[in-house]
Amino acid sequence: MATDSWALAVDEQEAAVKSISNLQIKEEKVKPDTNGVIKTSSTPEKTDEEEKEDRAAQSLLNKLIRSNLVDNTNQVEVLQRDPNSPLYSVKSFEELRLKPQLLQGVYAMGFNRPSKIQENALPMMLAEPPQNLIAQSQSGTGKTAAFVLAMLSRVEPAERYPQCLCLSPTYELALQTGKVIEQMGKFHPELKLAYAVRGNKLERGQKISEHIVIGTPGTVLDWCSKLKFIDPKKIKVFVLDEADVMIATQGHQDQSIRIQRMLPRNCQMLLFSATFEDSVWKFAQKVVPDPNIIKLKREEETLDTIKQYYVLCNNRDEKFQALCNLYGAITIAQAMIFCHTRKTASWLAAELSKEGHQVALLSGEMVVEQRAAVIERFREGKEKVLVTTNVCARGIDVEQVSVVINFDLPVDKDGNPDNETYLHRIGRTGRFGKRGLAVNMVDSKHSMNILNRIQEHFSESLGASSARPSPSRA
Numbered sequence: 001m002a003t004d005s006w007a008l009a010v011d012e013q014e015a016a017v018k019s020i021s022n023l024q025i026k027e028e029k030v031k032p033d034t035n036g037v038i039k040t041s042s043t044p045e046k047t048d049e050e051e052k053e054d055r056a057a058q059s060l061l062n063k064l065i066r067s068n069l070v071d072n073t074n075q076v077e078v079l080q081r082d083p084n085s086p087l088y089s090v091k092s093f094e095e096l097r098l099k100p101q102l103l104q105g106v107y108a109m110g111f112n113r114p115s116k117i118q119e120n121a122l123p124m125m126l127a128e129p130p131q132n133l134i135a136q137s138q139s140g141t142g143k144t145a146a147f148v149l150a151m152l153s154r155v156e157p158a159e160r161y162p163q164c165l166c167l168s169p170t171y172e173l174a175l176q177t178g179k180v181i182e183q184m185g186k187f188h189p190e191l192k193l194a195y196a197v198r199g200n201k202l203e204r205g206q207k208i209s210e211h212i213v214i215g216t217p218g219t220v221l222d223w224c225s226k227l228k229f230i231d232p233k234k235i236k237v238f239v240l241d242e243a244d245v246m247i248a249t250q251g252h253q254d255q256s257i258r259i260q261r262m263l264p265r266n267c268q269m270l271l272f273s274a275t276f277e278d279s280v281w282k283f284a285q286k287v288v289p290d291p292n293i294i295k296l297k298r299e300e301e302t303l304d305t306i307k308q309y310y311v312l313c314n315n316r317d318e319k320f321q322a323l324c325n326l327y328g329a330i331t332i333a334q335a336m337i338f339c340h341t342r343k344t345a346s347w348l349a350a351e352l353s354k355e356g357h358q359v360a361l362l363s364g365e366m367v368v369e370q371r372a373a374v375i376e377r378f379r380e381g382k383e384k385v386l387v388t389t390n391v392c393a394r395g396i397d398v399e400q401v402s403v404v405i406n407f408d409l410p411v412d413k414d415g416n417p418d419n420e421t422y423l424h425r426i427g428r429t430g431r432f433g434k435r436g437l438a439v440n441m442v443d444s445k446h447s448m449n450i451l452n453r454i455q456e457h458f459s460e461s462l463g464a465s466s467a468r469p470s471p472s473r474a
């Protein structure tokens, strides 16, 4: 949708939402039960382990639905291992002096110039002698393309044994990276790729002749040690992709370290991560000696351009009624409705359908491919409304969404306000300066309290006027 028509749609929506006051919802005080407890639906449905799995699924989803680079206007931070060596950055792929077949591959992928992180990362990764690198930037900024280019540049096709080893957290993520290798290496048909993933059985005693091996830590470890399909001493480039997702999976961290220990000293070690919490940093330091470090901060989200409202209701059915009353207004453009649990999301999508509304449901029960298909349809505008849960939609950017409805307010597993999630659901990055609208459904004293606390939080950090929801009720 073009920006102008988008802005128009928001204006119309804003006007329509101002008429929320016509809603036929009566206000009633919420009474605590006899023990003075107000019941909420904040019980988490998922275990930690399932949450962790979601990180890998999330990452895969983003890869499946992404078609372009993610814009980022922040400065790249570079920390060189040797601060006295000159800092190279490139503005074109030609400057990198790639093999002609590789340059052809890059252009065939539609890349005209290096992305922000690639400008600095590529000269470092391709330098002689090889240098180690730890790089962090949000998903979609061109990390995969960068390390694939580095691996392809270093491979000697005439030598028929594995020279580059890339670890991915899951089978599916390994396949995605493999696809990029195949695309970029298209004009190098003699280059071969093997997948070290569960189920890929080879005969004992066999040696792998493929140049690049990509796989999950457990299988790669077996192939390097127990089964000896790979001679780790001949590896020239070792890539550890999605380090943050990797360490969230039981056992992967240790396996990765054990693999790293088998590699020769002069092997180039490269580690990539979308986030850089302490645990990732500690892990990175263990597996990448003497690193250069590149960081690109995530573009900050703000609530400045978002009009926020709340609707007071007494229970879930009233929230549903309020939503139906709003429906005409929110579907001028596209809306996302967030629920706390899968169950509520399914219920809500079913109820809205019964009312004759065409909605999409994005739910944790779906396999990743199904989720990607739902998001793709929504992005194409085939459905105007997407009902989802927080876990499911975390990190997914659907740029044309201008209305966000918190059918349930975001709370953490202890039932406390989850400010970060609120910001992610509603906030916009500054790059497009897009305006938007958020409607919070409040159905109890407790949820009003949550909303007040969210509001207080953002008043402090973002300025009172930008975050204070305007009351809107019968």
Ligand SMILES: Nc1ncnc2c1ncn2[C@@H]1O[C@H](COP(=O)(O)OP(=O)(O)OP(=O)(O)O)[C@@H](O)[C@H]1O
Pocket (backbone or CB within 6 Å): 059, 062, 063, 066, 067, 068, 069, 070, 109, 110, 111, 112, 113, 114, 115, 118, 137, 138, 139, 140, 141, 142, 143, 144, 145, 146
């Ligand atoms: N220099 C470039 N010019 C144009 N498009 C690019 C460039 N580099 C990468 N892309 C494209 O941008 C998208 C994101 O790139 P890439 O997958 O490398 O990012 P990433 O940081 O590894 O993200 P993720 O970890 O989610 O895969 C892909 O569709 C990729 O083809």
